[in-house]
Amino acid sequence: MSFLAARRLTPEWLDALPSTDERAIGSRRDLVRLNWIMRHDAIVADALRAGAREPPRTLLELGAGDGSFMLRVACRLAPIWPGVTVTLLDRQDIVNEATRAGFVGLGWLVETKTADVFDALSPAAPQPYDAITANLFLHHFEGAALRSLLAGVASRTKLFVAAEPCRAALAWTASRMIGAIGCNDVSRHDARVSVEAGFKDRELSGVWPVEPAWRLSERRAGPFTHVFSARREVA
């Protein structure tokens, strides 16, 4: 599948739909199932655990959507990382009360930030976080925008973990079949273009800021996922 050799960005339908649109609501429900099938909560939780030298006090998720993904990650981590303050950042304000209560039930504090990621990571907003994560988010960006986003992350944290679509034939074929499990037209479109915009090899390491303090890891995890992590070594 030579068309997967280079990344190709196509706008995702979910990003253009209002949060109250029935098709958007259906697609966010599909995302929960797809994350579950791909085991992204386990992949992100394991990478965070492996990268953290000590339990983080503050955690930021970029492009957190309705927060249900991070809640599943929190379920895995709360027994060993109590009392984390998690900030869910997204352009859409869609974290419901049940999800907020889920974090509280785990003993975590939850904050939401409704903003564009580039405003949230601008030099005017220098707040640091012990760890930052992204799930199915970085593939929305390329070139100078992706570089600037990652530079903003690197200047604010000592641990970053991202789980993204793997740009490979098996993932692309699977993305064409998700209608069989009832995913709607928005999800079917966005899954395919997400794989085409996904990552492979050392593509994220190549745009991470070049500084000797960072230890980078980038690899495939399972059939559909590309995981990147960056940890700042202490001097």
Ligand SMILES: C[S@@+](CC[C@H](N)C(=O)[O-])C[C@H]1O[C@@H](n2cnc3c(N)ncnc32)[C@H](O)[C@@H]1O
């Ligand atoms: C594919 S969804 C993933 C949501 C969540 N991480 C998950 O796995 O369920 C991507 C999310 O990124 C958000 N998003 C896209 N571009 C954004 C931007 N420039 N700033 C902030 N959020 C953005 C969208 O609103 C959407 O919720």
